Amino acid sequence: MNLFSPADWLAIRLTAELAGLTTVLLLIIGTPIAWWLAHTRSPLKPVFSALVAMPLVVPPTVLGFYLLVLMGPQGPVGQLTQMLGLGRLPFTFPGLVVASVLYSMPFVVQPLQQAFEAVPRRLLEAAATLRANAWDRFFTIALPLARPGFITAAVLGFAHTVGEFGVVLMMGGNIPGQTRVLSVAIYDHVEATEFDPAHRLAAAMVVFALVVLSTLYWVNRPRGTHERT
Amino acid sequence: MSEPDPGPRRSVGAASAAIRAVPRSIAAEAAPTENNGIDLALQLARPGFQLDVQAQLPAQGITALFGPSGCGKTTVLRALAGLERAAGRVAVAGSVWQDDAQRCFVPPHRRPVGYVIQESALFPHLDVRRNLDYGQRRIPAAERRIPLDQAVALLGIGRLLERRPAGLSGGERQRVAIARALLTSPRLLLLDEPLAALDAARKAEILPYLERLHAELAMPIVYVSHALDEVTRLADHLVLMAEGRVQAQGALVDLVVRPDLPLASADDAGAVLPAVVAEHDRAHRLSHLRLAQGSQGLWIGEVAQPVGAVVRVRVLARDVSVVREPPGATSILNVLPVTLQHLRRDDAVVTLGLRTGHGPAIDGGALLLARITLRSAERLALRPGDALYAQVKGAAMMR
Numbered sequence: 001m002n003l004f005s006p007a008d009w010l011a012i013r014l015t016a017e018l019a020g021l022t023t024v025l026l027l028i029i030g031t032p033i034a035w036w037l038a039h040t041r042s043p044l045k046p047v048f049s050a051l052v053a054m055p056l057v058v059p060p061t062v063l064g065f066y067l068l069v070l071m072g073p074q075g076p077v078g079q080l081t082q083m084l085g086l087g088r089l090p091f092t093f094p095g096l097v098v099a100s101v102l103y104s105m106p107f108v109v110q111p112l113q114q115a116f117e118a119v120p121r122r123l124l125e126a127a128a129t130l131r132a133n134a135w136d137r138f139f140t141i142a143l144p145l146a147r148p149g150f151i152t153a154a155v156l157g158f159a160h161t162v163g164e165f166g167v168v169l170m171m172g173g174n175i176p177g178q179t180r181v182l183s184v185a186i187y188d189h190v191e192a193t194e195f196d197p198a199h200r201l202a203a204a205m206v207v208f209a210l211v212v213l214s215t216l217y218w219v220n221r222p223r224g225t226h227e228r229t
Numbered sequence: 230m231s232e233p234d235p236g237p238r239r240s241v242g243a244a245s246a247a248i249r250a251v252p253r254s255i256a257a258e259a260a261p262t263e264n265n266g267i268d269l270a271l272q273l274a275r276p277g278f279q280l281d282v283q284a285q286l287p288a289q290g291i292t293a294l295f296g297p298s299g300c301g302k303t304t305v306l307r308a309l310a311g312l313e314r315a316a317g318r319v320a321v322a323g324s325v326w327q328d329d330a331q332r333c334f335v336p337p338h339r340r341p342v343g344y345v346i347q348e349s350a351l352f353p354h355l356d357v358r359r360n361l362d363y364g365q366r367r368i369p370a371a372e373r374r375i376p377l378d379q380a381v382a383l384l385g386i387g388r389l390l391e392r393r394p395a396g397l398s399g400g401e402r403q404r405v406a407i408a409r410a411l412l413t414s415p416r417l418l419l420l421d422e423p424l425a426a427l428d429a430a431r432k433a434e435i436l437p438y439l440e441r442l443h444a445e446l447a448m449p450i451v452y453v454s455h456a457l458d459e460v461t462r463l464a465d466h467l468v469l470m471a472e473g474r475v476q477a478q479g480a481l482v483d484l485v486v487r488p489d490l491p492l493a494s495a496d497d498a499g500a501v502l503p504a505v506v507a508e509h510d511r512a513h514r515l516s517h518l519r520l521a522q523g524s525q526g527l528w529i530g531e532v533a534q535p536v537g538a539v540v541r542v543r544v545l546a547r548d549v550s551v552v553r554e555p556p557g558a559t560s561i562l563n564v565l566p567v568t569l570q571h572l573r574r575d576d577a578v579v580t581l582g583l584r585t586g587h588g589p590a591i592d593g594g595a596l597l598l599a600r601i602t603l604r605s606a607e608r609l610a611l612r613p614g615d616a617l618y619a620q621v622k623g624a625a626m627m628r
Binding site: 120122123125126127128129130131132133136140141144145 | 310311312336337338339340342343344346348350351352353354363364367368406409410413
């Protein structure tokens with residue numbers, strides 16, 4: 001297969017790994033955050049909602065810049081990771097994962113939150129009076145009913161991570177096999193006026209996005225289940 | 230699309246009345262003293278709403294929390310289930326479910342209640358059978374007193390087990406929800422307007438099932454409603470609520486005729502009278518009922534219950550008129566000697582409390598209500614103690 005050069009294949013694989021790992025982590029971290037946002041009556045809710053939504057508004061380069069500063073040798077996070085023997089995060093794959101988790105957070109948390117909010121309270125209360133404790137209610141009622149939200153969250157989280165560029169460039173640079181993801185590879189090709197490989201990668205991403213979104217809409221399509229007798 | 234089950238639909242009244250005598254004795258054994266009932270003391274303050282309720286509900290039969298919308302009856306029921314956190318104390322049959330003084334609050338999933346609300350709360354992602362299993366699976370096998378078969382038969386939902394909630398009618402959904410609650414073998418069944426979202430036909434479909442529940446399970450039921458006809462049909466005990474407070478509580482048959490309560494001046498005010506079927510006049514399609522209190526009887530349209538069955542009749546105040554002398558020839562079947570006990574005037578309408586019987590016979594007589602115009606009351610110069618004749622134009626059997 002010589003549609004893509006070995007270096008480009010490496011970038012594709014790295015991107016898939018980054019997006020996959022980020023999505024899994026975000027589903028784990030994002031679920032409790034979304035549940036809390038969906039059910040809290042805390043006055044701090046707007047603040048936390050805003051924090052989660054920040055990456056939607058803040059330019060990726062700004063986010064990347066501050067992450068670089070925080071995780072750098074002088075930054076508090078950087079000093080912590082060095083103290084723990086983890087080394088420095090910038091310009092490493094783990095650093096990219098951390099950055100991606102933050103950057104893609106709203107794309108996972110918001111669909112989950114909406115899905116949790118759409119689970120009628122009366123169903124959770126009914127489950128409680130049927131002897132289900134809080135965890136039981138979450139796993140047997142909330143989770144199955146929020147399933148479309150989980151699918152949406154996973155797909156958006158993955159796809160959005162695949163497409164990130166500014167944060168990667170600021171935080172990760174361009175190390176093949178480490179931080180050189182697809183969007184950076186395309187940028188490199190264009191800079192080097194290698195339009196053919198750039199074209200192939202770009203077209204592949206367009207097709208990928210189209211397939212992913214079509215699948216998503218197909219999976220979450222409204223189904224006519226309201227037969228009456 | 231009728232149910233194939235032979236239950237209440239085919240002979241609604243007969244089934245419920247025939248078995249109606251049974252539960253009382255069972256319930257009485259299970260609850261020898263009144264203190265075994267439900268003790269409530271709840272306070273809650275919300276913007277524009279104050280709840281302050283003290284009530285002792287009996288441990289048997291159906292207790293109705295009755296009052297207008299917003300009077301706090303649903304909040305009381307939710308606090309009983311543990312879904313609402315009001316301040317105070319809740320004790321049921323000797324066990325304390327909430328006592329703020331001792332920082333005790335049993336969470337809803339540890340309270341042995343069955344809870345059914347107005348809208349369907351069936352789990353849409355589970356079929357009927359798995360909805361029914363949901364609660365039953367979560368109680369220890371040793372505590373399962375109500376088997377699936379019994380609950381399914383009791384509510385006539387055998388045909389629905391493989392269906393999804395979305396494919397059920399409103400009435401079917403409520404029956405499944407009630408069965409689901411019963412399958413947790415609760416000590417107390419809480420029903421929050423379970424019929425309010427249904428039209429009259431669906432209500433009529435479910436009421437017999439509720440009566441059977443009452444008759445066959447000897448399970449105390451607390452029933453929230455704002456519909457007087459439902460309450461007079463189902464309830465034994467009544468807690469009248471208004472603006473977050475208990476206005477009165479007691480036996481239903483006593484409260485509906487009390488002149489100091491708003492029930493007696495409601496449009497559909499009337500007496501609820503326990504009675505026994507005394508005889509049938511098949512030729513004229515009539516049945517004669519002997520009132521449980523006093524020595525009088527009433528003729529009503531033929532009922533399906535056999536002679537000797539215990540029933541409950543409702544005589545609306547607007548269907549009763551009074552005369553001073555016994556009428557001669559009249560088309561009215563029921564003319565009862567009564568003694569005027571009290572008068573209550575609301576604007577140009579007067580509601581009379583009439584004790585059946587004349588002279589010393591009135592002791593232990595049944596109390597009827599009659600609604601007449603102020604003009605008639607003045608023309609007859611009615612005074613408490615007057616011996617009158619009540620003409621009852623109509624009576625309806627409630628159960």
